[in-house]
Amino acid sequence: MNYWLMKSEPDAFGIEDLKSRPEQTEPWDGVRNYQARNFMRDAMKVGDGVFFYHSNCKVPGIVGIAEVASKPYPDPTQFDPDSKYYDPKSDPDDPRWILVDVKFKRDLDRVLSLAEIKEHADALGDFALVRKGNRLSIMPLTEQQWNYLLELETS
DNA sequence: GCCAACGTTGGC
DNA sequence: GCCAACGTTGGC
Structure with missing residues (x-):
């Protein structure tokens, strides 16, 4: 089982x-x-733990827990010309x-x-979220980091 | 293949 | 709203 942190802007899509x-x-x-795509495509498994993170808001931070609920599959918005995520260079066959x-x-x-x-950066060690200038929207955590943050929740 | 210009992320 | 960090684009 793997552990992940996934960012979302609550104004666009929050945990609510x-x-x-x-x-x-x-x-x-x-x-x-x-x-970020490669993490989803190559490493995520159904049932993996996910920290749901709110970014670009008043108090950025981890707000909840989710899980990976499907295998990887193509993002349909890349083929939708009306979507803000439309990517005309993406080939439907690939x-x-x-x-x-x-x-x-x-x-x-x-x-x-x-x-x-x-x-708690020292205790968390090499965690992408606490590295300067990090902009990655999906990042892996070790089991130790996951458990440490869960313990922090109840401390 | 280099790298300057540009766009985006996201904390503050 | 500012701006540092950094990914992407495109000219050469």
Whole structure:
């Protein structure tokens, strides 16, 4: 089992939106970064743990827990000319952008803000979120990092 | 294949 | 709203 952190802007799609979806599940569309895509395409497995992270908002941080709910499949928005994620260069016979479905599990008891997480940078070791200038929207965590953050939640 | 210009992310 | 970081694009 692998562990992930996935960012979303709550103004566009927050954890409340995920919770209100049918089956509390949503295709994680719109990822247009190769590194993030590769994580979904090559490494994610159904049942993997996901920290749901709110970015670009008043208090950025981890707000809940979700899980990977599908195998990887082509992101349909890349072929939709009306979508803001439309990519005319993507070949339907060899889709460029891949996604997985994400399913809500639970809210955190409290938000683990980025500021608080940064205070634990030493304990978290080499965690992409606390590295300067990181813009990756999907990143892996080790089991140790995952458990450390869960313990932080109840501390 | 280099790299300047440009666009985007996302914290602050 | 600013701007640092950094990915992408396109001219050469």
